[in-house]
Amino acid sequence: MNESRKYKTKKQVSEPTLKRLPGYLYFLEQQKEEGVLNISAPTIGKKLSCDPTQVVKDLSVTGIKGKPRVGYNTYELIHALEEFLGFNRINEAFLVGAGNLGSALMAYQEHQELGLKIIAAFDTDEVKIGKSVGGIHILDYNKLFTLSGRLNVKIGILTTPNNVAQDVAEDMVNCGVRAIWNFTSANLDLPEDVIVQTTSMSSYAAVLLRRLNDSDK
Amino acid sequence: MNESRKYKTKKQVSEPTLKRLPGYLYFLEQQKEEGVLNISAPTIGKKLSCDPTQVVKDLSVTGIKGKPRVGYNTYELIHALEEFLGFNRINEAFLVGAGNLGSALMAYQEHQELGLKIIAAFDTDEVKIGKSVGGIHILDYNKLFTLSGRLNVKIGILTTPNNVAQDVAEDMVNCGVRAIWNFTSANLDLPEDVIVQTTSMSSYAAVLLRRLNDSDK
DNA sequence: TCAAATTAAAGAAAAAATTCTTTAATAACT
């Protein structure tokens, strides 16, 4: 499948595991605030209502070892998780499409905790161009190519209307973007080695609405 | 596990399948626009780069049958998917926390395609109370209880700061909410029968950043 | 110092999801 995988030395961590890691991190940071120095997998599992052995397996990807009868060192584990996830680095990103969702992501403070820094936003709407949201300037989309040459940005956040998503995604790739966080409903057709992470609101809505419907008989 | 399941007659559709369904729906609507009356699973699979037999399995949940050598009737399938997902009904929701993300969701047009209608937003910030975003009024959080008595709203959208998420979620449940779309990082501890769908930005960021890191050596 | 209890780690088993294979149907072409 993914051709880029075959040169990997260590096995890729599974997506379910990766998605759970920020949850552990958030909880551990809470615990650290409360002065908890050590924490065991069963304690984490109980609080997050998941299987303790799964907690152990998930956390093992960081390389941190826990001590029997003591658990993990909170600080050490937090640090290792941040390191593993790349949250303690600065990961620069472009955002294209400064509409409602795009603006919200620009203003969203918590991205900084993820080490994600949107350094510029682009749009074609002249009303938006020149303005700033959350301290991030909205630039003319035409400047994407000239700007990207200097900046070496690897991450693109795609919050355009669906009908232009494919074109913009291709432009991003041509500008050196290697990973796209796709908030549109478009099914992006891009080179194999481009990482596409789609966050589809409608997928979540689908699960929610269906489960709700299931539940009332 | 989920006690509410044991009274189910037909088996619950798996979450991976549910999450894929809106993708099919979006694609089918595009095809319909272009005048495509029938479409085969292999065609869908090719375009959405997924396994054709998986397409067949996924679509079978709607009860629609395809014809050999012809495929599915586009219109019929769209209708069945909308019906199955509840996108053609009006699903009323409360939103609590009219910050950046909350406001974006209020203004987000595409929710209407999901049949999701935010009928009121609540916040404790007096600066926000009384204003409107996307035609939705922001009300005093204290009015949640009095208002919910009349309205019988089943869905709650949670976009508060993390530290109040648990309390607000409990309030929602006490107001009759049966399903919560959780955008916070909090690990909500709620009664078994409450449906919680967490859309964690950090989970997506984790996968994206890690895969990007994996890919460069 | 020596049990006892708790825990992480590693591997086995189970469950879930995806992919593969076979079969039967049917529309298009000869």
Added chain:
DNA sequence: AGTTATTAAAGAATTTTTTCTTTAATTTGA
């Protein structure tokens, strides 16, 4: 009308993920 190619459907096999079980380590308390 008969043949061929394409397709959906159903079930088998594979893969992935989660849960269970066992083992070994180690701190605590007697």
